[in-house]
Amino acid sequence: MTLRSEGVRIAKADGARVEGVGHYHLFLDTLPTTDSLPIPPNSSKVVHIGTGDSTYTFKGVPAGRHRIIAVIGYGSHVPMAGRRDTVDFTVKP
Template sequence: MKPQSILFGAAIIALSACSSAEKSADAIADSLATTSEMAPAPVAAVQILSPAEGDTLTLPFTLTLGATGVEVIAANGLREEGKGHHHLMIDGDTPPSDSLPLAAAPVVIHLGTGATERVLDSLTVGPHRIIAIFASGDHVPWTTVARDTVNFVVRK
């Protein structure tokens, strides 16, 4: 057999394999896209419903929280999947560890009763930031639940 014939045959086989692989990859991508469109995965998140980003407020005001994909319950000391309660970080950073309970601190407001509202009446005049964190009944933050942050200003 001539070397040219062998090279030509090898090129045909390689092109066929690439074409088949591309078709298989396209079929898999189409299948995944169709599956995603049919049944979107639920997204668990907490939302700060009020105040809104950039608001200017006077004291007192009510902070209102929402949650999707989770059930808000009173703190009960248990770690139950998809259940928990809100914590607010006032002008603080996110916790140093998501595997430890949120520590009691001046910058942490614990809504352990399962509340979704809190009247804030003791913030100083000026800019503030609140981070809403969803934690289990044992106060350990859920890393599978998206957090929300809002920046606002308190005036006299």
């Protein structure tokens, strides 16, 4: 999956909350957490792309329909309001 943003500079996660600077988070087959709280640590369903990269590959996703919700969060991992998008896809058997 490749991500793209406008109006936000994608950077390494450094713990800071700087307007207009953040990194991507991916929620696989789960709803994003509350906007006012930091996104939980990485798990099988939650990914912080804290390196500042714009690509990520999920491995071992089973066949069937899936949904990824991408959320840009500040360096502090708190989501940026309105900075999210959803993609639905199917993994073939």
